[in-house]
Amino acid sequence: MTAATFLQLDFPAGLTAVLACSLCAMLGNFLVLRRQTLVGDAISHAVLPGIVLAFLLSGTRATGPMLLGAMAAGGIAAILIETVRRLGRIEAGASMGVVFTLMFALGVVLLEQGAARGVDLDADCVLYGQLEDVLWLAPAGWSALLDPAALADLPRELLTLAALNLGIGLLIAAFWSPLKLTCFDPALATAMGLPAGVIQYGLVLALALAAVASFEAVGSILVVAMLACPAATARLLTDRYDRQFWLSLGLGAGCGALGYALAGPLPLLLGLGWSLNAAGMIASLSGLMLGLAVLLAPRYGMLARRRGHPA
Numbered sequence: 001m002t003a004a005t006f007l008q009l010d011f012p013a014g015l016t017a018v019l020a021c022s023l024c025a026m027l028g029n030f031l032v033l034r035r036q037t038l039v040g041d042a043i044s045h046a047v048l049p050g051i052v053l054a055f056l057l058s059g060t061r062a063t064g065p066m067l068l069g070a071m072a073a074g075g076i077a078a079i080l081i082e083t084v085r086r087l088g089r090i091e092a093g094a095s096m097g098v099v100f101t102l103m104f105a106l107g108v109v110l111l112e113q114g115a116a117r118g119v120d121l122d123a124d125c126v127l128y129g130q131l132e133d134v135l136w137l138a139p140a141g142w143s144a145l146l147d148p149a150a151l152a153d154l155p156r157e158l159l160t161l162a163a164l165n166l167g168i169g170l171l172i173a174a175f176w177s178p179l180k181l182t183c184f185d186p187a188l189a190t191a192m193g194l195p196a197g198v199i200q201y202g203l204v205l206a207l208a209l210a211a212v213a214s215f216e217a218v219g220s221i222l223v224v225a226m227l228a229c230p231a232a233t234a235r236l237l238t239d240r241y242d243r244q245f246w247l248s249l250g251l252g253a254g255c256g257a258l259g260y261a262l263a264g265p266l267p268l269l270l271g272l273g274w275s276l277n278a279a280g281m282i283a284s285l286s287g288l289m290l291g292l293a294v295l296l297a298p299r300y301g302m303l304a305r306r307r308g309h310p311a
Contacts (some may be wrong), residue, residue: 003141003142004140007136007141008139008140010264010265011136012134012135013135013260014257014265016131016134016157016158016217017131017218017257017259017279017282018256019158019162019165020161020214020217020223020224020226021215021252021256021282022165022249022253023168023210024210024222024226024252025171025230025252025253026165026169026204026252027206027210027227028130028230028231028248029234029244029248030179030183030203031207031227031228032228032232032235033165033184034183039211039227041096041220041224042096042100043077043103043208043219044075044211044215044223045100045101045103046074046077046099047070047071047074047077048073049073049103049104049174050072050073050076050107050108051070051073052059052069052082066201067213071209071212073255074211074212075209076103076205077099078204079201080099081204082105082200082201084097086197103231127163129219129279130217130219131218132159132278133216136153136154136158137153138150140230157240162212162216164209164210170238174234179199179203207292211227218278221279221280225283226252226282226283229255229287229290230248230252230286231244232290232293233251233286234250236293236294236297237293237297237298239299251286253291255289258285259281259286260281263278263280264276264283
């Protein structure tokens, strides 16, 4: 494999996978605190009406309008989930089930309208994303990494995820203590004068944005897996929340890189002649990682508890 081939095919797709996994893992820490790790699953179902409405209003299947519609629907779903949970005083799982079922049904109804019948929704794309289609055709060699003209042609999915990693990462750093306290104990945060409701709405909106951006590239299966597995794995390995955050970020990025390599580039490089779906491999690897932590974690793993360590 030449440098140009690697930079055109594997570099953008692999880096996109790493960025999607790290972004989901970053936000997944707060979902683990709130016991709402399936919010990403709800949002990935709820974006359908936004996609269809974007097609009906724009008359085109261009990526821009579709992504804007999906992001708007994801944000609405996130707000509705939190609103139903707070006003109805029901558990988060029930509010998620109500909202994403109704929004998905609305999307199906809209899809049956005459102007939207031509929309082609590929089930495989919805589940597994389009990592293999994330290409960077500009490079002719390693010098492209320092060439502004070549860098300007980087895939939109990669640039979007890079911007979200930076933006959401900066917001988390700026509001680290209020976020942690609000997710851990909203009542205490409110008693201390923190705007717990505003912070929680901001968190679910950030999650909606991250889930939709990741969903476009890697599909719903990987989004749900990476929102849950790295943070849950890190939680089993440490009691320190700041350490858990960085550990989950590393585990998420590592799963993205290793899973993508094992899915295609490495077997082909070794002459094995086969490849697997990258998103499916990454999700499977994250599940295996969590399973090993459940079994082998030094304090909270099954073997440690059986040996008499405190739980």
